[in-house]
Amino acid sequence: xxxxxxxxxxxxxxxxxxxxxxxxxxxxxxxxxxxxxxxxxxxxxxxxxxxxxxxxxxxxxxxxxxxxxxxxxxxxxxxxxxxxxxxxxxxxxxxxxxxxxxxxxxxxxxxxxx
Amino acid sequence: xxxxxxxxxxxxxxxxxxxxxxxxxxxxxxxxxxxxxxxxxxxxxxxxxxxxxxxxxxxxxxxxxxxxxxxxxxxxxxxxxxxxxxxxxxxxxxxxxxxxxxxxxxxxxxxx
Numbered sequence: 001x002x003x004x005x006x007x008x009x010x011x012x013x014x015x016x017x018x019x020x021x022x023x024x025x026x027x028x029x030x031x032x033x034x035x036x037x038x039x040x041x042x043x044x045x046x047x048x049x050x051x052x053x054x055x056x057x058x059x060x061x062x063x064x065x066x067x068x069x070x071x072x073x074x075x076x077x078x079x080x081x082x083x084x085x086x087x088x089x090x091x092x093x094x095x096x097x098x099x100x101x102x103x104x105x106x107x108x109x110x111x112x113x114x
Numbered sequence: 115x116x117x118x119x120x121x122x123x124x125x126x127x128x129x130x131x132x133x134x135x136x137x138x139x140x141x142x143x144x145x146x147x148x149x150x151x152x153x154x155x156x157x158x159x160x161x162x163x164x165x166x167x168x169x170x171x172x173x174x175x176x177x178x179x180x181x182x183x184x185x186x187x188x189x190x191x192x193x194x195x196x197x198x199x200x201x202x203x204x205x206x207x208x209x210x211x212x213x214x215x216x217x218x219x220x221x222x223x224x225x226x
Contacts, residue, residue, distance in 0.1 A: 005157075033214070042202060043157075043216035056211040091156065098212055101205075102147070105156040 002026070004106035006092050012112045013082055021077040021109045025094030031062060033103065034067060034077050043091065050098065058114045082113045120203060120217040128225050133190040135177075135220040137203030145206045146179055148188050150199045151219070157202065160188075195226045 005024045013019050025032050030051045035043040045059040049069045061065070064082075069075040079086055089110050093103040121136045137146070145164045149157040163170045163179045163186065170177050176189040190197055200221050204214040 031212075035216070042218040043204075046214060048211055048213065050173075050211065053211075056213070059211075091157070093157075102159045102162060103214065104159070105149075105158040113161065 004059045004092060004094055004104050006090075006106035006109050008109060009107065011110075012114065014114055015084060016081055018078065018080045019111065020031075021079075021090050021111070023075045023077070023092030023094075024107060025073065025075070025092070026104055027073075027114075029094035029096050029104070031095045032069060032073065032075050033093045033095075034075070035093065037089045037091060039088075046077070046090075061089055079111075082111075084113050087111055087113045103105060120201070120220045122220060123218070124221045124223070126223045126225065127193055129193060129195055131193055133193050133197070133222055133224070135188045135201050135222070137186045137188070137217055139186075139203075139205045139215075140184065141205075141207055143181075143205045143207045144212075146177075146186050147204045147206065147214070148175075148186075149202045149204060149216075150175060151202060152199045156168075160201075184188075193222075193224045195224050198222060198224045 007022045032049040034046040037043050047067045048056040064080045067077045084096045089108040091108045093105045095101050119138050120200040127133055143165055147162045151157045161172050161177050163177050174191045179186045200217045200219045202216050204216045206214050
């Protein structure tokens, strides 16, 4: 079956513009995570969706970042008024139930803010 | 701050040798996972060890967990050039909701 997919693969934008990053999790997976990885660094937790529960947004770095998950499936991460420090790889992962199992990662979106 | 810290940050070995990477963490965990990342893109799950387990094997991989020392190790035996990648530990814990905290990774280079 299909794995986690993300689009676009690469995104170059100008400082101050808004960007939307998309994640399609594995069908039937109820848990979905967004992470950010800066060059040569580990993964930074951003947000966690679990079923119909309110998302855990505790990792979002500022109010310029938001995410939604429609119909318990596709998720969109939106960054408003992008800054150069937002440049990173944004990774999405899904897992079957609670998140207490294996996370399956997408290939990521590489964002470059000029 | 990072929950998981990997050690060493970088490791270079010859093909056929064993590679050992360590991960330390700070708080109580539900489980710990190891992932591999090639070329800075998506991560591939390697192995999951639960907090009540001490050792797990998968092929050439051996993971140990010492909850008293809050540490884990990943051993890759008989390494191959294809094992060249970054390896991350991820500690799963409950804080309101369920979260994973990833370490900064170990960059492994296996020389042919």
